[in-house]
Amino acid sequence: xxxxxxxxxxxxxxxxxxxxxxxxxxxxxxxxxxxxxxxxxxxxxxxxxxxxxxxxxxxxxxxxxxxxxxxxxxxxxxxxxxxxxxxxxxxxxxxxxxxxxxxxxxxxxxxxxxxxxxxxxxxxxxxxxxxxxxxxxxxxxx
Numbered sequence: 001x002x003x004x005x006x007x008x009x010x011x012x013x014x015x016x017x018x019x020x021x022x023x024x025x026x027x028x029x030x031x032x033x034x035x036x037x038x039x040x041x042x043x044x045x046x047x048x049x050x051x052x053x054x055x056x057x058x059x060x061x062x063x064x065x066x067x068x069x070x071x072x073x074x075x076x077x078x079x080x081x082x083x084x085x086x087x088x089x090x091x092x093x094x095x096x097x098x099x100x101x102x103x104x105x106x107x108x109x110x111x112x113x114x115x116x117x118x119x120x121x122x123x124x125x126x127x128x129x130x131x132x133x134x135x136x137x138x139x140x141x142x
Contacts, residue, residue, distance in 0.1 A: 007081070008057060008074045011050065017043050020084035021077055028087045033098045037091065044092045047085040054082060 005018045020043060022028045032040060047054075061075045062068050071079075091098050 021080045032087045044088040
């Protein structure tokens with residue numbers, strides 16, 4: 001079954017970029033790396049121009065829906081498009097290349113949240129802060 005992707009009507013002019021709407025960070029990175037810089041820059045420029053309105057739309061949609069998990073599918077698609085915008089920004093603003101010049105191949109590193117079992121990791125335990133009563137040497141002026 002093919003996933004049907006659509007955007008909120010106010011952002012219909014961004015629909016030519018729906019190929020960027022991919023569910024995982026690694027998939028979005030691979031897609032970016034498959035493109036030419038002019039294609040990445042075209043997407044980046046279109047999204048940058050609309051970014052303030054997109055963020056306003058997110059705030060309004062979340063408030064109207066009663067929470068971020070309740071927004072409609074077109075708004076979720078627009079959110080994923082913004083995640084892809086962050087991928088494009090790396091190429092345009094930092095690397096000036098679809099890939100990281102002189103860097104490791106992208107598939108060398110996998111985001112932890114895309115690995116199996118990541119939700120089962122033990123919670124991080126924070127240690128209590130040292131207080132004046134715990135092995136702290138006080139220095140006073142004579």
